Amino acid sequence: MKEAVRRELNLDRQSFLGKDSASVLDGTRVAIVGLGGGGSHIAQQLGHLGVGEFVLVDPDVVEDTNLNRLVGATQQDVHSGATKAFVAARVILGVNSSARTWIEASRWQTCATALRSCDVIFGCVDSVGERQQLETAARRYLTPYIDIGMDVHQLNEQFSIGGQAALSLPGGPCLRCMGIIENRALALEAQAYGAAGGRPQVIWPNGLLASLAVGFFVQLITPWRKKPHFPVLLEYDGDAQTVSPSNKLRYLKEGACQHFADLSTVGDPFWASKDLQHPVASGAGS
Numbered sequence: 001m002k003e004a005v006r007r008e009l010n011l012d013r014q015s016f017l018g019k020d021s022a023s024v025l026d027g028t029r030v031a032i033v034g035l036g037g038g039g040s041h042i043a044q045q046l047g048h049l050g051v052g053e054f055v056l057v058d059p060d061v062v063e064d065t066n067l068n069r070l071v072g073a074t075q076q077d078v079h080s081g082a083t084k085a086f087v088a089a090r091v092i093l094g095v096n097s098s099a100r101t102w103i104e105a106s107r108w109q110t111c112a113t114a115l116r117s118c119d120v121i122f123g124c125v126d127s128v129g130e131r132q133q134l135e136t137a138a139r140r141y142l143t144p145y146i147d148i149g150m151d152v153h154q155l156n157e158q159f160s161i162g163g164q165a166a167l168s169l170p171g172g173p174c175l176r177c178m179g180i181i182e183n184r185a186l187a188l189e190a191q192a193y194g195a196a197g198g199r200p201q202v203i204w205p206n207g208l209l210a211s212l213a214v215g216f217f218v219q220l221i222t223p224w225r226k227k228p229h230f231p232v233l234l235e236y237d238g239d240a241q242t243v244s245p246s247n248k249l250r251y252l253k254e255g256a257c258q259h260f261a262d263l264s265t266v267g268d269p270f271w272a273s274k275d276l277q278h279p280v281a282s283g284a285g286s
Contacts, residue, residue: 018223161238
């Protein structure tokens, strides 16, 4: 049997991201928490981008009901009981065999050391409470947190698809500021609101929201733009097929977040910027 040949990923066609963008991406370590419909898209795209290190966190195994939206999963994975994190690692390595992947087939709360070592954390979790906990952990490390979420709402006899991609940076607006985390939603969730059935998910909104999240990541990490001032909350209207910056933060005084004010002076100073200035293009932040 011939040995597998390891080849460097050819990134020539994305050289516009900056002269050193390939080495910056290769030296970046990301965590993806939740490797289902949205997270599997993000893993695939970051693999193609040339990100070098991944911490893949999800305790769930692939089920037959996942196959309509889980990128890279097969019927064989269902039969073998493969974890979603394992499938994501396989997709990444199938594109870039030089990538370094760490599979954490457990709850993210048990992976604090691994998450602390990451430069960016992507959150693709279902519950509002878990988002709150994950963002809080990221803020304690002063690590950028990128969150995506979608839902399907019934309107009379029809259904409406909506979602958002949010960037939570140390010193900037948090998910509470953006209205994504609310006390009412947390209370309803605690009462098992909506437990009559699984959350409806389809592949195309997941893919679109994942692409928006990866766009945030690229603007943060690479030297593509010297001083990017981009919206930190993008809203997706699945009925109109539009994406637009949210106006929810228009009335937030000077963009300041009061919910994590006590954490603004701890963690990694690489990301500690209240005006969202572009981080230095020297690679990893942690």
